[in-house]
Amino acid sequence: MTRVEIPFEKFSTPVFKSWGSDWFLLTSGSFKTGKFNTMTVAWGSFGVMWQKPFAMVVVRPSRHTYGFMEKFDTFTLCAFPSELKKVLSFCGVKSGKDVDKIKETGITPITSLKIEAPGFDEAELIIECRKNYSDDFRPKNFLDPAIEGNYPGKDYHRIYFGEIIAINGVKKYLDEK
Numbered sequence: 001m002t003r004v005e006i007p008f009e010k011f012s013t014p015v016f017k018s019w020g021s022d023w024f025l026l027t028s029g030s031f032k033t034g035k036f037n038t039m040t041v042a043w044g045s046f047g048v049m050w051q052k053p054f055a056m057v058v059v060r061p062s063r064h065t066y067g068f069m070e071k072f073d074t075f076t077l078c079a080f081p082s083e084l085k086k087v088l089s090f091c092g093v094k095s096g097k098d099v100d101k102i103k104e105t106g107i108t109p110i111t112s113l114k115i116e117a118p119g120f121d122e123a124e125l126i127i128e129c130r131k132n133y134s135d136d137f138r139p140k141n142f143l144d145p146a147i148e149g150n151y152p153g154k155d156y157h158r159i160y161f162g163e164i165i166a167i168n169g170v171k172k173y174l175d176e177k
């Protein structure tokens with residue numbers, strides 16, 4: 001996939017579609033050692049905090065990826081062309097505890113431009129992030145009681161903010177105006 005580096009102020013994506021229906025692969029760990037894990041995410045955001053661009057993701061402690069998010073400083077978010085939706089579906093139901101998702105899906109890990117966590121060659125967008133804040137959802141702070149319904153197992157997500165360090169994408173993510 002031919003991607004170009006996109007300055008964050010020129011990054012453009014339909015956020016609700018990107019998160020809610022196209023999804024991302026969240027990957028944390030080290031490309032160099034080969035110790036990393038990837039999983040599908042559909043809840044999160046992009047924005048500006050502390051004068052810096054961020055991506056925010058939420059990970060339940062039950063996920064294999066959680067251990068990597070805790071141990072390593074960096075993560076990537078990768079978006080894929082629609083023909084590879086099956087990869088995201090697979091990585092959203094299978095755990096790295098049980099299967100080798102890279103082998104099973106055939107996607108190709110690649111080194112990132114600026115961080116330790118890998119991206120994937122087949123991705124049309126790779127966002128490189130360095131964690132700068134984490135916290136846990138506290139059920140007493142749910143102002144809408146309906147939110148609790150997402151947690152029958154009381155496995156409240158940990159929230160991670162990552163400063164966006166680099167964005168690499170195909171032209172459609174570049175706002176040329």
Ligand SMILES: Cc1cc2nc3c(=O)[nH]c(=O)nc-3n(C[C@H](O)[C@H](O)[C@H](O)COP(=O)(O)O)c2cc1C
Binds near residue numbers: 042043044060095157
């Ligand atoms: C569309 C979709 C979106 C998901 N979004 C999230 C998410 O935002 N946070 C989360 O913790 N799990 C999410 N999951 C579940 C994980 O992707 C799934 O449990 C995965 O198997 C975890 O893999 P792991 O155990 O290798 O980390 C989502 C699953 C799907 C199918």
